[in-house]
Amino acid sequence: MDLPQRSKVSSSSPNCTIDSLDERYFLCSIDNFKIYDEDTRRVHAFIKKFCSDEKEKRGLFLCGSVGSGKTHLAVSATKLLPEVYANSSTYMPTNEILDFYRAQRCKFLPVRDFMDGMIGFGAQSYLQNLLAYDAVLLDDLTPLQLDTRPRIEAVFALIDGCYRKGRKLFITSNFLLEEFSKCDPRISSRIVEVCALLEFKGKDYRFKKAME
Helix, strand or coil: CCCCCCCCCCCCCCCCCEECCCCCCCHHHHHHEHHHHHHHHHHHHHHHHHHHHCCCCEEEEECCCCCCHHHHHHHHEEECCCCCEEHHHHHHCCCCCCCEEEEEEEEEEEHHHHHHHHCCCHHHHHHHHHHHEEEEEECCHHHHHHCCCCHHHHHHHHHHHHHHHHHEEEECCCHHHHHHHHCEEEEHHHHHHHEEEEEEECCCCHHHHCCC
């Protein structure tokens, strides 16, 4: 049986819908990322290559310099996630099974919102709702937030859940991966397993813009 054709993926016509995306990032794309030095050129090229590989099963851990465009490129990468194969039996009982490709769904999740949802009653239900998405973008994770055992377990539960469910996980952080090992080595170990690592070393774009 011939499968239907995927829609063509482009930054102007993304095949992934991103829920709860902060309005500051609505227009972010791989095409409008500002390249102003060798490091921004390097990370931009990495993301383009990463997104063009349809066999890539991992997400991304984008870490390093403040103001270097990590969230911009993380959002851009999720927008370029390819459509995934599905059929109508996944969604409703039917005698006729229709094959099709659907857009992936990603949840944009600032860490403070994630912690609010995971700490307290209903945490397991909240986590299951997150894992119903094809991908999760956890924005601005820092080891400073992992100052209690419940917070550590919450972050590990999300990373481990993405690993076990086959969900793509995108994480941005101003801290390098080894800093998370000091909180709990399980977190850094699992991140390495589910994410490709991309370190940003460029200068703060906000300072550069202010000086122009």
